[in-house]
Amino acid sequence: MPLIPLLLRFWWAIPIAILTATTAFYKHEAQSNHDQLISFQSAVSAVAEQATIRNREIIAKQQKVSSESAKSYETRLALINAEYSRLRDQKANGGSRPMPAVPDTARPVDDTARDNRLAEVLRAAEVETAKLEALQGWIRNIPR
Numbered sequence: 204m205p206l207i208p209l210l211l212r213f214w215w216a217i218p219i220a221i222l223t224a225t226t227a228f229y230k231h232e233a234q235s236n237h238d239q240l241i242s243f244q245s246a247v248s249a250v251a252e253q254a255t256i257r258n259r260e261i262i263a264k265q266q267k268v269s270s271e272s273a274k275s276y277e278t279r280l281a282l283i284n285a286e287y288s289r290l291r292d293q294k295a296n297g298g299s300r301p302m303p304a305v306p307d308t309a310r311p312v313d314d315t316a317r318d319n320r321l322a323e324v325l326r327a328a329e330v331e332t333a334k335l336e337a338l339q340g341w342i343r344n345i346p347r
Contacts, residue, residue, distance in 0.1 A: 265346060271344075272337055272340055272341040275340070276334070279337070283330060283333060284326075287325075
């Protein structure tokens, strides 16, 4: 059978063959894209697990540093308060000469009681110093 009459008789087979080949090609592409998607998803989940573990470690370190800083601060504050109480009791018992009063320029304008003492001002200054030192120590110890 010559080729031309054969093509005229089975003309419908050509588009079907083209469609079949195209469909097979796109099915292969779709499967390849799906495989890439699955591998990407598994890589992303592995990275997410690593990041979660790392974040937990950072949080644990930060909580440890914070609790150590808080304990150190509380200890220092207790020592300051104990020293202030000792000075106050010593003065009350008359074991030493009286502490000098705070100069008038350091008193608040509306201070009517005028019973501020140098020890009270020193205690307040030491408390503020302890706060700042504790904050600086905490910042220095933050995991990076």
